[in-house]
Amino acid sequence: MWQDKYTKAITLSYDDGIKQDIRLVHLLNKYHLKATFNINTGLSGSAFDFYIKGHRIEHMAFEDMITLYQGHEVAVHTVTHPHLTSLSVTEIEKEIIEDIKNIEQVFKQTPVGMAYPYGHYNDQVVDCIKSSGLRYARTVESNHKTTMQTDLLRFKPTCHHHDPKIDEIIDQFLAYDGDEPQILYLWGHSYEADVDQLWDYLEQLFRKISGHKDVFYGTNREVLL
Numbered sequence: 001m002w003q004d005k006y007t008k009a010i011t012l013s014y015d016d017g018i019k020q021d022i023r024l025v026h027l028l029n030k031y032h033l034k035a036t037f038n039i040n041t042g043l044s045g046s047a048f049d050f051y052i053k054g055h056r057i058e059h060m061a062f063e064d065m066i067t068l069y070q071g072h073e074v075a076v077h078t079v080t081h082p083h084l085t086s087l088s089v090t091e092i093e094k095e096i097i098e099d100i101k102n103i104e105q106v107f108k109q110t111p112v113g114m115a116y117p118y119g120h121y122n123d124q125v126v127d128c129i130k131s132s133g134l135r136y137a138r139t140v141e142s143n144h145k146t147t148m149q150t151d152l153l154r155f156k157p158t159c160h161h162h163d164p165k166i167d168e169i170i171d172q173f174l175a176y177d178g179d180e181p182q183i184l185y186l187w188g189h190s191y192e193a194d195v196d197q198l199w200d201y202l203e204q205l206f207r208k209i210s211g212h213k214d215v216f217y218g219t220n221r222e223v224l225l
């Protein structure tokens, strides 16, 4: 448990398993940061590519993900990225359980968490996740806080990696020297770095949060569970 030695932890979370993850992981590794990658195992391959502001967003092949994500965590993002709140219980279970099975098969490890596609969830969806055995599920609701949370199946990230308040939050987190455990949890999509020209910004952000001796750097699983 990181809390035995540290009061503060930083973890990151990136969704969709797309090709910009390659450049992102190189940056994360350069600064010794750890992240969790939430993937849709039914969308791997070029047939499911899409466009945002003229940028082609390509899904990665499994064989590329296996080497790329080494040292990080792979988690569930459902098989096909549906709006889970509009599905039946059977359909929700299928989206989650098959993604778990596919990840086990490809990565030889059992995923323990997920991120909600589009951030959508309700009590029925949460019940399905609970019965699937997953132990945490991340929403997209920034709470701008770094305090510990008890409801890990409705986990609220500190903020998006390009949140207007991020500098203020990070400064407070880094300066904190109290006794209560704190988690800085950032999330995003690596394609946003291409679409919104954030690569320099992200490098500065990663440099700022990295290398602090009083901070534990871990994947979502290592930090939340």
Ligand SMILES: [Zn+2]
Residues within 6 Å of the ligand: 015, 016, 077, 081, 116, 117, 118
């Ligand atoms: Zn997504």
